[in-house]
Amino acid sequence: MFDFQKKIEILRSYESLCFTLCVSLITEEQAACKTAEQVLIRLFGDRAFWQANEIERPPYILRICTRECLKWKQINLMQTS
Numbered sequence: 862m863f864d865f866q867k868k869i870e871i872l873r874s875y876e877s878l879c880f881t882l883c884v885s886l887i888t889e890e891q892a893a894c895k896t897a898e899q900v901l902i903r904l905f906g907d908r909a910f911w912q913a914n915e916i917e918r919p920p921y922i923l924r925i926c927t928r929e930c931l932k933w934k935q936i937n938l939m940q941t942s
Contacts, residue, residue, distance in 0.1 A: 863911060872901050878922055886930035892937075896929050903929075 863871065879900050883893035903925060904910045913921055 868905055868911070872904060875904070875918065875922055876901065878919060879926055882923060882926040883930055886927065887933060892933055893930075896933050897926070900925050900929050 876897070879897040880894065883897040883900070884890060887893040887896060900922070904922070907925075910918065910921055
C-alpha cells in the first residue's frame with residue numbers, strides 16, 4: 862500500500878478530474894467543490910481505489926463522483942420541497 866504522502870500526491874493528480882465531474886453533474890460551483898472534496902477524502906481511505914491500476918481509476922472516480930453528486934441532489938431536493 863502507499864504511504865500518506867504518496868496517497869496525497871496521487872489524489873492531487875485526480876483533483877481536477879473530480880472537480881470537473883462534480884461541476885458537470887451539479888453545476889453549482891460551491892456545492893461541486895465541496896462534493897469533489899468529499900470524494901477525494903473518501904478515495905483516500907478506499908482500498909479498492911488504491912488496488913486499481915491507473916487505467917481503472919478514472920472510471921472508478923466517475924462512479925464515486927456520480928454517486929456523491931446524486932446524493933447531494935437528493936438532499937438538496939428534499940430540503941427545497
